[in-house]
Amino acid sequence: MDLLTQRMLDRFQHGVPVCARPYQAMAEELGCSEADILERLARLQETGALSRIGPVMEHSKAGSSSLVALAVPLADIEQVAAYINSLPEVNHNYEREHDYNLWFVLTGPSRSHLDAVLLDIHQHTGLEPLDLPMVKPHRIDLGFPMFQDSEVPQ
Incomplete structure (x- = not known):
């Protein structure tokens, strides 16, 4: 590089x-x-070293968001994950080793919009979403000096 x-x-x-x-x-x-x-x-x-460039926004200033989990039967995980990935409100979808094995973040213009998406997910998959809305925001700075003579603002 x-x-x-x-x-x-x-x-x-x-x-x-x-x-x-x-x-x-x-x-x-x-x-x-x-x-x-x-x-x-x-x-x-x-090369796959960079997936996207985009803002990190305080969701409550731009709409609503919630962390959501689903307990998906392993035989259905690929199909359910593909459906979840197709929803424009979804980001950060990932599989975990747990009863609740599919976790994602929903974002939208309002809480009522998210509620409608959660209902659609339930109706489409037959699974009950575990909805975990943020109670208190925490900002975690993931920036770090990557190279010698770093210019990362402190």
Whole structure:
């Protein structure tokens, strides 16, 4: 991995610029071209090193969200997971070794919207969703210095 890619990954863990041309702003800060940034991001995505770039938002300011679990019979896990993955409100869907073996986060514009999705999930799968809405938000900063001479803001 070249130095520019390292600096880009290291520096922008904590905030891609919020503006009309964020990749241009990143390039200006790093002393390169917007094309350099886009090329590196595309390469990282092609190799599977980067899955997405997106905001982390305080859900209560933008709508509603809840952690949800399902106890899925193992014979049905692939089919149920595919259905859950198809819902636009779902992210972070993963399997766990537990009676409740499929866990995901639902997000939507309102709690009533989430309730309707939970009802649809129940009707479609025959499984009762365990709905665990957030009571108190906690922000966990997962950014960390990745390379020598890190530029990660402290």
